[in-house]
Amino acid sequence: MSAQSIRLNTVSSNIANAEAASSSEGDTYRARKPIFSAMAHEQMRLQGSLGIDSSGSSPYLSGFDSQAEQAASQGVGVKGIVESQAPLQPRYEPNHPSADENGYVFYPNVNVVEEMADMISASRSFQMNVEVMNTAKTMIQQVLTLGQ
Incomplete structure (x- = not known):
């Protein structure tokens, strides 16, 4: 869930800066993308993401063989956020206040349609x-009521 939250935050940042004009390529906003990596259940246990006790076993994963348990206990973590290396969009707008000496204004390399699709995917x-x-949670609550 935290990975999807970061994904939503980067998408919203990209959309917010999609039309931010600049007079130079170095100052222009570049689209940002999160890089995800698989996390083993040991890392997730340290972060409190799984219901794993101190022995390393999970009540949710009991009955699985070790390979299935390992596959089921994989999660996603954010390794980092990188800037897109796609080319910026220079536009000839000599009357724009941010135009350079040649009349060009540089716009970010953000594709709003792709960002909206990414936002819908992350939200879902x-x-x-x-x-x-x-x-x-509901299943655990029902299991607890079985003993009564």
């Missing part, structure tokens, strides 16, 4: 993670 992924968490 986040929503699905919330649904999984709510379902797991």
Whole structure:
């Protein structure tokens, strides 16, 4: 869920700066993209993302063989955020206040349509993670009531 939150934040930053003009390529905003990497369940346990006890086992993963347990306990973490190396968009606008000596204004390399699609994908992924968490919580609550 935290990875999708970071993804949503970078998308919103890109959309907010999509029309930010600059007089030089060095000062122009560049699209940012998060880089994800798989996290083992040991790393996730340290961050409190899985219900794993101190022995390293999870009540949610009992009954799985070791390979299935390892695959099921993989998560996603943000390795970093990088700037896009796609070319900037120079536009000839000699009357623009930020135009350079040749009359060009540089705009970011943000494709708003791609960013909107990425935003929808991240939002739905986040929503699905919330649904999984709510379902797991409901199941645990029902298991606790079985003993009564």
